[in-house]
Amino acid sequence: MQGSAGQDGDRSDDALSVAMVFGISGVDPLEWDACAAGKGPFLSHAYLRAAEESGLAGADNGWRSAHMIVREASGRLVGAAPLYLRDRSTDEFWPDQTWVDAFQASGGRYFPKLVMEVPYTPVTGARILLRQGAPFGVADALTGAMRSLAHKHGLSSIHVGFPDEEDRALFEAAGWLSRHGIDYEWRNEGFRDFADYTAGLTSHRRGTLLWERRKVRESGVRIRDVPGSRVEETDATVFLQLLADLHTRKGRRQALTVDFVMRLCAAFGDALTLTFAEADGVSIGALLTMEGDGCLYVRNWGAREDTRLVHFEICYYRTVERAIARGLNRVDGGRGGPHKLARGFLPKLSHACHWFLHTNMRRAVAEGLELHNAKALAAFAQERARSPFRQHNGR
Numbered sequence: 001m002q003g004s005a006g007q008d009g010d011r012s013d014d015a016l017s018v019a020m021v022f023g024i025s026g027v028d029p030l031e032w033d034a035c036a037a038g039k040g041p042f043l044s045h046a047y048l049r050a051a052e053e054s055g056l057a058g059a060d061n062g063w064r065s066a067h068m069i070v071r072e073a074s075g076r077l078v079g080a081a082p083l084y085l086r087d088r089s090t091d092e093f094w095p096d097q098t099w100v101d102a103f104q105a106s107g108g109r110y111f112p113k114l115v116m117e118v119p120y121t122p123v124t125g126a127r128i129l130l131r132q133g134a135p136f137g138v139a140d141a142l143t144g145a146m147r148s149l150a151h152k153h154g155l156s157s158i159h160v161g162f163p164d165e166e167d168r169a170l171f172e173a174a175g176w177l178s179r180h181g182i183d184y185e186w187r188n189e190g191f192r193d194f195a196d197y198t199a200g201l202t203s204h205r206r207g208t209l210l211w212e213r214r215k216v217r218e219s220g221v222r223i224r225d226v227p228g229s230r231v232e233e234t235d236a237t238v239f240l241q242l243l244a245d246l247h248t249r250k251g252r253r254q255a256l257t258v259d260f261v262m263r264l265c266a267a268f269g270d271a272l273t274l275t276f277a278e279a280d281g282v283s284i285g286a287l288l289t290m291e292g293d294g295c296l297y298v299r300n301w302g303a304r305e306d307t308r309l310v311h312f313e314i315c316y317y318r319t320v321e322r323a324i325a326r327g328l329n330r331v332d333g334g335r336g337g338p339h340k341l342a343r344g345f346l347p348k349l350s351h352a353c354h355w356f357l358h359t360n361m362r363r364a365v366a367e368g369l370e371l372h373n374a375k376a377l378a379a380f381a382q383e384r385a386r387s388p389f390r391q392h393n394g395r
Helices: 029-036 045-053 097-105 138-153 165-173 194-198 203-219 233-249 258-271 308-326 359-385
Strands: 016-021 063-065 067-072 077-081 083-086 113-116 157-161 177-187 222-227 272-279 282-292 295-303 330-335 346-356
Touching: 016 138, 029 045, 029 077, 045 258, 067 138, 077 138, 097 359, 113 138, 138 157, 138 165, 138 346, 165 177, 165 346, 177 308, 177 359, 194 203, 194 308, 203 308, 222 308, 233 258, 233 272, 233 282, 233 295, 258 272, 258 282, 272 308, 282 308, 295 308, 308 330, 346 359
Parallel strands: 113 157, 295 330
Antiparallel strands: 016 067, 063 083, 067 077, 083 113, 157 346, 177 330, 177 346, 222 272, 272 282, 282 295
């Protein structure tokens, strides 16, 4: 439903009112989670609160929370959206530096921009959070309020990172631009155990998989799982050191903090796991995984050196074993390359959606995205054609 714009993008009419909340702690957890229910752990009040109150998604890192919530006339919260004002583009997963340079070279002011996403978390999911039974018009009220905010304050753009297909279709229908990427996931087709799963692979892929697992066992590497309820600060510190080592080698910044990890452990308990690989009593690799709504999420891997086979064992083979044993539907492998495909993680399209205040900027970006998306779709088709399964059959 449409209404007049109020202060800082607030909108209201007789049925719905939209307001901005500067911090997730300003929303009742039960109300927020009623809208985020069934949409994965990263959209929960607890996850966003851990990111914000640890300072990870705070002003020092260029994140200013500006979440929007929708209430119906009775006062019941029926919709929400995780939103942040950003004065930089660091720690994001859809690079826009070319757009920044072009816009500012022409005399424009690109920052601050508005982003709708979960900080530091490249996981596809709903971005417009609708409570079950929400009245018609809640999604339109949210997106309309976002545009009103941008117009009122002269924000150059709004960016939605990793929306699900339903939300992507909504933004595209409203004229937003889409950008495609490729992520990977493993899907449980009702496998009885890991051997049942590997039986569906080509003989070459199955032979390679079994050889890699055997080499890890023979190496003497010890693998240790620490459930979230038992994670101590020393565990979190070692994990982050390994993460920093890997990021340094790849020329990236490691932003996570011990405070953030410990807050996640306190909030999610054994739905979170830290897995360590140890050689001669020294940790050489570590993985953080989270579980929720039928999915196991492979989130953060760190390692001191090239531990390729250990990486495959911990991030892919053992997560698949866990998913089968727990009856989970899938393992979200995140972004990556062909090494995931070769281990049974099939490609899926991921997206970002973009809105620009200025017509000329939108036109220029649209031209670039046409070429980018054509390349992404071609690469996606090539990846799907290289399925490691004997019969692709939709897996």
